[in-house]
Amino acid sequence: xxxxxxxxxxxxxxxxxxxxxxxxxxxxxxxxxxxxxxxxxxxxxxxxxxxxxxxxxxxxxxxxxxxxxxxxxxxxxxxxxxxxxxxxxxxxxxxxxxxxxxxxxxxxxxxxxxxxxxxxxxxxxxxxxxxxxxxxxxxxxxxxxxxxxxxxxxxxxxxxxxxxxxxxxxxxxxxxxxxxxxxxxxxxxxxxxxxxxxxxxxxxxxxxxxxxxxxxxxxxxxxxxxxxxxxxxxxxxxxxxxxxxxxxxxxxx
Numbered sequence: 001x002x003x004x005x006x007x008x009x010x011x012x013x014x015x016x017x018x019x020x021x022x023x024x025x026x027x028x029x030x031x032x033x034x035x036x037x038x039x040x041x042x043x044x045x046x047x048x049x050x051x052x053x054x055x056x057x058x059x060x061x062x063x064x065x066x067x068x069x070x071x072x073x074x075x076x077x078x079x080x081x082x083x084x085x086x087x088x089x090x091x092x093x094x095x096x097x098x099x100x101x102x103x104x105x106x107x108x109x110x111x112x113x114x115x116x117x118x119x120x121x122x123x124x125x126x127x128x129x130x131x132x133x134x135x136x137x138x139x140x141x142x143x144x145x146x147x148x149x150x151x152x153x154x155x156x157x158x159x160x161x162x163x164x165x166x167x168x169x170x171x172x173x174x175x176x177x178x179x180x181x182x183x184x185x186x187x188x189x190x191x192x193x194x195x196x197x198x199x200x201x202x203x204x205x206x207x208x209x210x211x212x213x214x215x216x217x218x219x220x221x222x223x224x225x226x227x228x229x230x231x232x233x234x235x236x237x238x239x240x241x242x243x244x245x246x247x248x249x250x251x252x253x
Contacts (some may be wrong), residue, residue: 003065016248017077018250019090020249022073024093026063027062028060028093030058030197051055052135056189056235058084059090059233059235062249064227065090073251074230077232084215091159091205091232098156129203130148133178136192143184152174154173158203164209166202167191172186208236208237212232217233
C-alpha cells in the first residue's frame with residue numbers, strides 16, 4: 001500500500017485546501033493578533049510588554065450545520081486539516097463592511113428608465129486597485145491612487161496575491177501619499193512577501209492560508225445527526241518559504 005503522504009526534508013508535505021463551499025459562517029471574528037510577551041505584573045501594578053513587531057491573522061468561526069451536505073463538509077474539513085498539520089484558504093465575509101473598487105459607470109436606470117427612490121442609479125464596471133510603488137518584504141505601508149476605491153477606511157481588510165499565494169491584511173490607518181492624488185495605507189501584519197508596483201489589491205473577498213490553532217480547534221456537534229453547530233479557531237499559516245504549498249487542493253477532483 002502506498003504511503004498516504006509525500007515526505008520532504010523529514011516532514012509532511014503540507015496540503016492547502018479550498019474552503020468547503022457548503023460551509024457559511026453564522027458568526028466570525030477576524031483580527032491581526034500582535035505577538036507580544038510580558039514580563040509579568042509587578043507589585044506596584046507595572047507591566048513591561050515586549051512587542052516583536054510581528055502579528056498573525058487569527059479567526060474564530062461559527063458554522064451552522066443543518067443538512068447532509070453541511071455535516072459532511074464540516075467532517076471533511078476537520079479530518080482534512082489533521083489538527084494543525086494542513087491549512088485551508090479562507091477569509092472574512094467582508095462584502096458589506098469592506099471597501100470596493102470605484103465604479104466607472106454610474107446612474108444606470110431600471111429597464112423602464114426610472115432611477116432609485118433616492119435619485120441614484122445602478123453602478124457598473126471598475127478598475128482593480130493597484131499598488132503604485134514597490135513594497136519590500138516586511139513593509140507596513142502600501143501606496144494607491146486616491147479615488148481608486150470606495151468605502152476605504154481604517155478597519156477594512158485587503159488581500160494580495162493569488163491562488164496559494166494569497167495573504168490577508170488589515171488597514172490600520174490612512175495618510176497622504178508621497179505624491180499628489182495618492183494615498184498611503186498602513187497595514188497589519190507586515191507584508192509576507194515583497195510586492196511590486198502594479199500588483200492588484202483584492203477588496204471584500206481577501207483570503208489567507210489558515211490552520212487550526214490547536215489539534216482540537218474544530219468542534220462539531222449535531223443533534224439527532226441532523227443539525228447542529230461547528231466552530232473553528234484558526235491562526236494564519238506562515239511557514240518557511242520552502243514549506244509553503246504552491247497549489248490549492250480541491251475536496252473533489
